[in-house]
Amino acid sequence: MKDNKKLISAPYYSIGQLRLDKWNELKNESEELSLCKTGSAIESKHKEKIRLLLSDLKTVEQYYAIPGKTIIEKLKKCFDNGDHSVFAHHINNTTRQLINDVYSGNPYSQKDDDGEQLETEFVSSANQSTGKNYFEVLFLENLNSIDETTLQDRLRELHDHNDQFTYNVIVQHSFQDALIALFFNPNIQSVVIRYAPPYRSEHISPLIKPYIQNVLNIDHHDLPEAELGPKLGQLIKQFRPEIDIYYVTDTALGDLKDSTLATFRRIYYRKEDLQELHLAIIRGICERYHTPFFSAVKEYSQKPTGVFHAMPISRGNSVFKSKWIKDFGDFYGRNMFLAETSSTIGGLDSLLQPTGPLKKAQEMAAVAYGAQRTFFVTNGTSTANKIVLQALVEPGDLVMIDRDCHKSHHYGLVLSGAFPVYLDSYPIEKYSIYGAVPLEQITQKLQVLKNAGRLGNVKMLLLTNCTFDGMVYNVQRVMEAVLAIKPDMIFLWDEAWFAFAGFTYTYKQRTGMFSANKLHVKYQSEEYRKEYQTHIKGLKEGEESSLPDPDKVRVRVYATQSTHKTLSSFRQGSMIHIWDEDYRKKSENTFLEAYMTHTSTSPNYQMLASLDVGRRQTQFEGYEMVERSIELAMVLRAKVVVNPLLKKYFDVLTVKDFIPDKYRQSGLNEYYDTTKGWNRMEEAWEKDEFMLDPTKITLFIGRTGIDGDTFKNKYLMDKYNIQINKTSRNTVLFMTNIGTTRGSVAYLTKVLLQIAEDLDKQFESLNKREREIADAHIQSLTQDVPPLPDFSRFHSSFLAVPGVPGGNLRAAYFLAYNEENCEYISMIDCQKAIEQGKELVASSFVIPYPPGFPVLVPGQVVSEEIIRFMLVLDVSEIHGYRADLGLRIFKDSVLNRQKTATAMGAMGITKKKKLTEV
Numbered sequence: 001m002k003d004n005k006k007l008i009s010a011p012y013y014s015i016g017q018l019r020l021d022k023w024n025e026l027k028n029e030s031e032e033l034s035l036c037k038t039g040s041a042i043e044s045k046h047k048e049k050i051r052l053l054l055s056d057l058k059t060v061e062q063y064y065a066i067p068g069k070t071i072i073e074k075l076k077k078c079f080d081n082g083d084h085s086v087f088a089h090h091i092n093n094t095t096r097q098l099i100n101d102v103y104s105g106n107p108y109s110q111k112d113d114d115g116e117q118l119e120t121e122f123v124s125s126a127n128q129s130t131g132k133n134y135f136e137v138l139f140l141e142n143l144n145s146i147d148e149t150t151l152q153d154r155l156r157e158l159h160d161h162n163d164q165f166t167y168n169v170i171v172q173h174s175f176q177d178a179l180i181a182l183f184f185n186p187n188i189q190s191v192v193i194r195y196a197p198p199y200r201s202e203h204i205s206p207l208i209k210p211y212i213q214n215v216l217n218i219d220h221h222d223l224p225e226a227e228l229g230p231k232l233g234q235l236i237k238q239f240r241p242e243i244d245i246y247y248v249t250d251t252a253l254g255d256l257k258d259s260t261l262a263t264f265r266r267i268y269y270r271k272e273d274l275q276e277l278h279l280a281i282i283r284g285i286c287e288r289y290h291t292p293f294f295s296a297v298k299e300y301s302q303k304p305t306g307v308f309h310a311m312p313i314s315r316g317n318s319v320f321k322s323k324w325i326k327d328f329g330d331f332y333g334r335n336m337f338l339a340e341t342s343s344t345i346g347g348l349d350s351l352l353q354p355t356g357p358l359k360k361a362q363e364m365a366a367v368a369y370g371a372q373r374t375f376f377v378t379n380g381t382s383t384a385n386k387i388v389l390q391a392l393v394e395p396g397d398l399v400m401i402d403r404d405c406h407k408s409h410h411y412g413l414v415l416s417g418a419f420p421v422y423l424d425s426y427p428i429e430k431y432s433i434y435g436a437v438p439l440e441q442i443t444q445k446l447q448v449l450k451n452a453g454r455l456g457n458v459k460m461l462l463l464t465n466c467t468f469d470g471m472v473y474n475v476q477r478v479m480e481a482v483l484a485i486k487p488d489m490i491f492l493w494d495e496a497w498f499a500f501a502g503f504t505y506t507y508k509q510r511t512g513m514f515s516a517n518k519l520h521v522k523y524q525s526e527e528y529r530k531e532y533q534t535h536i537k538g539l540k541e542g543e544e545s546s547l548p549d550p551d552k553v554r555v556r557v558y559a560t561q562s563t564h565k566t567l568s569s570f571r572q573g574s575m576i577h578i579w580d581e582d583y584r585k586k587s588e589n590t591f592l593e594a595y596m597t598h599t600s601t602s603p604n605y606q607m608l609a610s611l612d613v614g615r616r617q618t619q620f621e622g623y624e625m626v627e628r629s630i631e632l633a634m635v636l637r638a639k640v641v642v643n644p645l646l647k648k649y650f651d652v653l654t655v656k657d658f659i660p661d662k663y664r665q666s667g668l669n670e671y672y673d674t675t676k677g678w679n680r681m682e683e684a685w686e687k688d689e690f691m692l693d694p695t696k697i698t699l700f701i702g703r704t705g706i707d708g709d710t711f712k713n714k715y716l717m718d719k720y721n722i723q724i725n726k727t728s729r730n731t732v733l734f735m736t737n738i739g740t741t742r743g744s745v746a747y748l749t750k751v752l753l754q755i756a757e758d759l760d761k762q763f764e765s766l767n768k769r770e771r772e773i774a775d776a777h778i779q780s781l782t783q784d785v786p787p788l789p790d791f792s793r794f795h796s797s798f799l800a801v802p803g804v805p806g807g808n809l810r811a812a813y814f815l816a817y818n819e820e821n822c823e824y825i826s827m828i829d830c831q832k833a834i835e836q837g838k839e840l841v842a843s844s845f846v847i848p849y850p851p852g853f854p855v856l857v858p859g860q861v862v863s864e865e866i867i868r869f870m871l872v873l874d875v876s877e878i879h880g881y882r883a884d885l886g887l888r889i890f891k892d893s894v895l896n897r898q899k900t901a902t903a904m905g906a907m908g909i910t911k912k913k914k915l916t917e918v
């Protein structure tokens with residue numbers, strides 16, 4: 001493992017934090033300067049500090065249009081003029097507006113008559129003064145300052161007051177600077193690359209270096225300048241694909257590569273075509289802004305319509321005329337009811353067979369999420385998962401699946417009749433949390449199936465990414481390793497908690513769609529073919545290839561996402577994203593069939609419209625909002641680590657707590673270090689087998705003596721109205737999302753401090769006996785950790801092939817439909833029976849909630865560890881288990897009968913095979 005000291009660290013988590021902090025410092029310094037006696041020693045100290053701050057801010061502000069480098073230059077002039085009060089006033093205004101997040105400014109405000117005006121009349125992003133949405137356009141060209149101003153002026157003249165959008169221009173002079181601007185500035189929505197820019201930035205200072213690791217990791221300094229424009233276009237497509245890119249070139253049309261033509265939205269040959277360019281920029285934004293289904297619903301709701309079908313609530317008729325439920329209407333407002341309809345015509349569309357706005361909305365979502373196809377789902381990812389399973393696997397197929405996955409997958413397997421091969425996530429016993437499934441286990445199990453002649457039956461690998469607790473797989477590495485053994489494997493990534501991940505580069509690398517796209521390109525390339533051939537030649541006798549065969553490999557990837565969990569959508573709004581090279585050939589019919597099976601014929605239009613609008617949001621502000629939610633998570637993590645009172649009772653679990661050393665190749669232990677500041681995590685996201693999503697913050701509360709469930713309900717919810725949804729025995733999980741505000745993080749910190757103070761007082765007031773009891777609670781929560789059970793095994797009656805993983809879950813599930821086949825046994829009797837060597841077999845799913853995945857599935861042998869685990873479980877709900885009745889198991893006689901049936905079935909298969917051979 002790498003020495004952790006080598007990790008790059010920085011005093012701020014992000015450039016945004018640094019920028020705000022520098023402005024704040026400047027504000028404080030300028031205020032103090034204005035109060036200083038002229039010529040005093042303290043005055044020169046402040047002046048020195050201000051010069052440094054202005055220089056730092058100039059480095060940063062050149063990547064933003066507003067306040068931007070021009071304002072910094074003007075402020076510098078004002079400072080040099082010596083009127084310190086005026087200087088302090090301007091700084092104060094600028095900082096205030098920046099902090100209030102109204103930095104997306106009016107493009108015209110910087111232009112002043114005498115060139116001396118300093119204040120930008122900031123307005124919010126939804127430009128309050130003009131009512132227009134504001135964005136920034138990045139121009140890449142090595143212009144001198146006069147040409148730069150001329151370009152900005154000429155474009156400004158082209159703005160029409162009727163335009164729905166308005167923008168400002170920032171010019172960058174090198175390839176590297178353009179990339180830095182794109183990482184720093186989320187307001188950039190369009191990029192214009194003109195001719196051949198130089199490669200190197202002249203502005204990379206130690207100040208910004210830690211924040212541009214992604215840029216520094218890219219090295220194209222040896223590319224000819226003429227190729228830098230297209231290369232930058234391709235990189236933007238990877239980092240921020242939502243951005244519209246334009247190219248102005250003098251390369252002859254015939255000499256332009258196909259990849260260049262595919263990368264740019266438009267290519268121009270005359271730099272002077274500014275009018276055309278301006279119109280294209282506005283058009284590009286309009287297209288992304290368009291929400292076909294939401295607009296159709298809005299339009300429909302405005303039409304006068306008579307309702308003569310079932311749906312009295314439609315247009316609010318049954319609500320607003322009511323004497324008794326009018327408050328319902330008043331609460332939700334008229335539009336909600338005007339938009340309630342079941343119409344599939346009149347501008348609307350049918351989810352079951354879309355041809356109009358819903359089709360278009362789903363196509364636009366596919367582009368936004370990097371999929372080949374996207375389907376909207378109106379009953380959450382619980383349904384999305386069942387659709388995908390039913391579409392792709394048949395009775396008897398083998399599905400490799402993490403046992404601690406969401407219950408919808410287990411039910412999907414029952415429905416489809418496929419046999420699960422359960423994979424075990426490594427346990428993090430100290431905190432009663434499961435980690436994720438190591439790749440080694442996946443490949444080993446595949447080898448076992450291969451050796452047993454069952455590889456042909458394996459159809460799918462299904463994993464949860466990320467898990468509820470934030471464990472993130474190295475998706476590409478997993479798929480490559482598996483495809484080397486089984487080149488036609490289908491992957492289903494349950495990304496219920498990961499829809500937001502597609503909108504920032506670090507996370508995106510570990511999503512199903514991005515990785516599928518990358519592998520598709522890779523396996524089609526000549527370079528890969530050569531690499532594979534060299535690899536094959538280098539293999540020793542009997543050694544198997546660790547690379548997929550390019551002639552056999554198929555990229556078939558599905559991802560299900562609860563859009564409603566992490567992005568803007570009404571509850572239950574989910575999506576299925578598909579990147580499947582064989583979709584048309586092999587799966588389209590079955591997919592549509594499964595989609596029909598599970599999709600309501602009365603889908604909720606509000607929910608569908610929210611998916612459409614949510615897509616628009618991700619394409620304009622996804623990058624900014626996701627980055628901000630990560631930043632807020634980091635702030636919360638750091639707060640707990642540095643505050644002595646919080647530290648006394650709480651620990652934020654670190655990357656190291658979650659991920660054993662062997663899976664952290666980068667050596668990253670934690671995001672924040674009290675001595676070194678923020679560790680940069682880019683390398684870890686790229687390399688490590690597992691990552692911890694920083695927006696999932698697990699707080700260890702063992703030292704409070706309060707268990708997770710009580711802490712959640714009695715402390716956070718009842719006392720402080722703080723809602724969370726996951727706990728373990730000794731942890732609670734907080735999540736930040738795109739709706740989290742600085743205020744809510746501050747409130748949570750305040751509440752934790754309050755709880756810690758109350759605990760201090762409470763512990764101080766305890767008598768000796770009470771203290772002993774409290775200590776015993778703490779001891780139990782911090783030391784006595786119950787082991788987390790693995791999946792035991794399927795009983796031999798339900799194994800398709802004796803001794804080979806893969807059980808007939810469906811057979812066991814339906815066998816239990818007959819009550820006569822089952823009996824109940826108390827936990828204590830279970831324990832005794834197991835000790836005496838008896839095999840007990842579960843007849844139902846047993847699902848403790850939280851965390852909500854089964855500890856027992858039908859057909860599974862009940863192990864001692866499982867009973868011990870259940871005996872110490874302290875959750876309020878255990879689905880499928882009633883303590884008064886005991887555990888529901890199969891009777892022995894039934895198991896024997898089933899064993900014979902299974903054996904006969906297996907023989908039948910053999911006989912049939914022989915017949916066909918004959």
Ligand SMILES: Cc1ncc(COP(=O)(O)O)c(C=O)c1O
Pocket residue numbers: 379380381382383405406408464467468494496497562572574
């Ligand atoms: C991993 C996972 N998959 C699927 C689901 C189901 O998602 P939904 O609530 O959208 O039905 C959940 C719900 O918590 C989940 O945690």
